[in-house]
Amino acid sequence: MNSSSPSSSRETRDGAPILLRPLVVDDSAVMRRMVARSLSLSGLPIGTLYEAADGEAALRVVRESWIDVVLCDVHMPGMNGVELVRRMSSDPLTADVPVVVISSDRGEGRAAELERLGIRGYLHKPFQPEALGRLVRRVLGLGGRS
């Protein structure tokens, strides 16, 4: 369950970095691995990385586990990314979990629709690991390497 935003200091009392727990949602196993690799290459402190292949599975994860940020695709079979964002934003348990959309969909209408639903960032595929790292840092209010 997620009831508040991650700590803004992002360090434990002994100065160790807090490890992020991202959830990557994409029906493509290849893209899930690419996102995971990009997160690692970006230098972000990644702890447990969760994965889901559609919106339904993602909803279960965000309701049952602490997730710092959801990185999700738009076009997926079953529950797509738009519906996932809509369901998350309407549920008090998940409404505060930041969502970043990573999609090949470059249509202006799609981005506007998702922004109205409360997503915190939108990254087009293909992307560079540095761009993903910068966006996640901005969304989570993290300083450090950009």
Next chain:
Amino acid sequence: MIGPRSADLARLSATVLADCAFLLTEPVEVDAALHDAVHAVVGFSGATRGHLMLSASPELAVHIAADMLGIESGDADAAAHAAGALAELANVLLGMLVVTLCDPETTFRFGTPHAYVGSPPEVPHGGAVATLASDSGARIQVRWVMEGDAP
């Protein structure tokens, strides 16, 4: 002769291959479908409908998967994900092409990419075709067909 839409296909495909798979390619003038290849097909609908088919030799598909995943081509995972990697490339390329060739303000719905191995799946003729060759001579072909395209 590469026509305007085929030139767009070639240019954007080369960009996606370079960005996603670190694969440098040049356009070549081959319109015939690639056989004994891996094919990925993804459809779209919105103001207009159509689909994109991406085809590559099995060896090149494995190479692309390895580069996308950051592993060696000999790694079993590269072969296991070859079709999936090509499908994801088709998805990314479709996103770039739709906003380039259609109205960027229109919202499109993308289908789920499907991959096939062997002979190319049945797709309507016509549309635009671009074939690219890598440094090693391996070929990858993009076919873009919109509703109303005729041979």
